[in-house]
Amino acid sequence: MEGMRHPHDTFLPSVCVTQPRMDVGQGFCFSLDWLNVVMRQMGGGMYRARLKRDIDRWMAKGLISEREAHAMLLEHDSQASSFSIGGVLLILSAVLLSAAILLLVAANWQAIPRLVKVSAVITLIWGFHCGGAVALALGRRAAGQALLVLGTATFGGGLALVGQLYHLSGEPLDLFYVWIAAATLSCLLFRASVMVGFVAVLCVATVAMALDQYNFDWTTETLLPPPGFAVLILALSFWPGHERVRHVAFVLLLGWLIWLYAQHMQVALAIAFVLGGFVVFAVAGSSRVYALHIWRLVTMYSLILAIAGLAIINIEYDHGLPLAVVALAALAMSVAALVIKGRDDGMVRALAYLIFVGETLYISFTTIETMLNTSGFFLISGLLVALLAFGVSRLEKMLSAARAAEKGGRGDA
Structure with a gap:
């Protein structure tokens, strides 16, 4: 066999x-x-x-x-990815020490000469990175990654210090762009998974700062960085094999799309979210590439995008025939998601249940003054779901029998 x-x-x-x-x-x-x-x-x-x-x-x-x-x-x-309390504590200590360095820079130590300050920061940057390289070479991965975090955080603090000492003019966002570039270089050189997370944190902080600085308005600084940072995080995640950080990239993209809708407030864009998100979910979930982690994330976040678009449409059409059409579409989406990937993916099941329960509660609250109409909708929906459940159960049994017969034929051969 x-x-x-x-x-x-x-x-x-x-x-x-x-x-x-x-x-x-x-x-x-x-x-x-x-x-x-x-x-x-x-x-x-x-x-x-x-x-x-x-x-x-x-x-x-x-x-x-x-x-x-x-x-x-x-x-x-024996896997290297096994949980290590010592490694986690080392990373936490690196984060705390990084915060101490940044606060020390923010204090702008007046009593120390400028040359001594700059020399000390440069020494720390090189010392931490060289120490991290040596630790990684000796197989002490946790210590090495902690030192890399310290070195990259010190680099950011050094940028702020130089700006303070020499009264350099410029946007704070420019400092973060340079910091992200340095953190990316460190990640590429040392292939450290913790540095991918560091880059992701800097990207999220930069996007939040840009949105706050420009009051969520449509500008180059708010339009282009989120998708660019998402692509950067996804690309870096493949180098050291850090898969969990990819969620940050997809959350950035999802938030960026919702921000685009907030700029235009067009229902057509929400409908595009629903149709585009569900089509991508159906195609990716039904293909062989679903076995890859990146495509499982594409499938999940596409469905989340469709849910977000559905919620926006519900807000726009909250009564009458349009509400009934949206409710039926939500019911169909929930059942279709369960049929496509509900059996194999617990997150898809949870999202499908969320669609169904959320739409049901929304209809209950929006049509509470017309109980008869609400009960009629629930009656029709219940009958449709029962028929779909019967059909899906029969289909699953037929597919299971076909797979069993195929395996039996191979065994006999």
């Missing part, structure tokens, strides 16, 4: 174990490659408990021996 192998990850070795109870006496090849995908998506402690339960079940079925089960747990525990 052919081993089960994830098509995108080949980090773990394949372990072939003999399955003595198989009728044809053939070997059962069990690949560990897929464990990498799950381990990078879930918390180490939570996943280990779940992995232990799965391994016990596989042992009970005779799929693996006790030796292979022990090897799997050892492989999980």
Whole structure:
């Protein structure tokens, strides 16, 4: 029998174990490659408990021996991504020390000569980065990344110090752009995942500062940086393999699109959010690329964008026939999301339930004076959902039977 192998990850070795109870006496090849995908998506402690339960079940079925089960747990525990309290404390200490350096710069130490101040900052920048490089080379990843955070934070503080000392004129946003560029360079040179997070924090702070400085108005500084920063964060996340930080990029894009709607207040834009978001969700969720983490995020945030557009349309059309059409569209979207990816993705299920429950509550509050109309809508919706549930259940049974027959045919061959 052919081993089960994830098509995108080949980090773990394949372990072939003999399955003595198989009728044809053939070997059962069990690949560990897929464990990498799950381990990078879930918390180490939570996943280990779940992995232990799965391994016990596989042992009970005779799929693996006790030796292979022990090897799997050892492989999980040896992963570099395992949770480390010491590493977290080192990063926290680096953040606190960075704050101390920035506050010290803000105080603009009047008693120290200018040359001494600038020399001290330059020494700290080089010292922290060189120390981080040495720590990473020696395999002390947590200490190395903490030193890189300190070095990059000191660089930002040094920029502010030079501006204070020599009374340089300019926009605060320019300082942040240079700071982001330096943090990006550090991330590329040292391939440190914590620096991707540092860049993401600086990007979010820069966008917030630009929106506050220009009162959320339509300017180059508020229009272009959010999508540019999102692309930068996504690109950097592939270099050290930091997947969780990609959420920041998608949140930036989502907030930017909502800001675009706030600038124009056109219902057509909200409708485009619904249609475009759901089409991207359906296409990405139904294709093979869904196995990739980046495409799972595209699928999830596209559905969130469609939900945001639906909420805006609900606000615009809050009575009469338009409200009924929007409500039916929300119901159809909820059911379609469950059919497309609800079985495989818990977040999609939660979002689909959110659409259904949110639309139901909204209709209840907006039509509370006409209980008869509300009850009629719920009656029709309930019957439609029941019919859809029956059809989907029958379809799932047919697909399951077809897959079982196909697997049986391969086994006989």
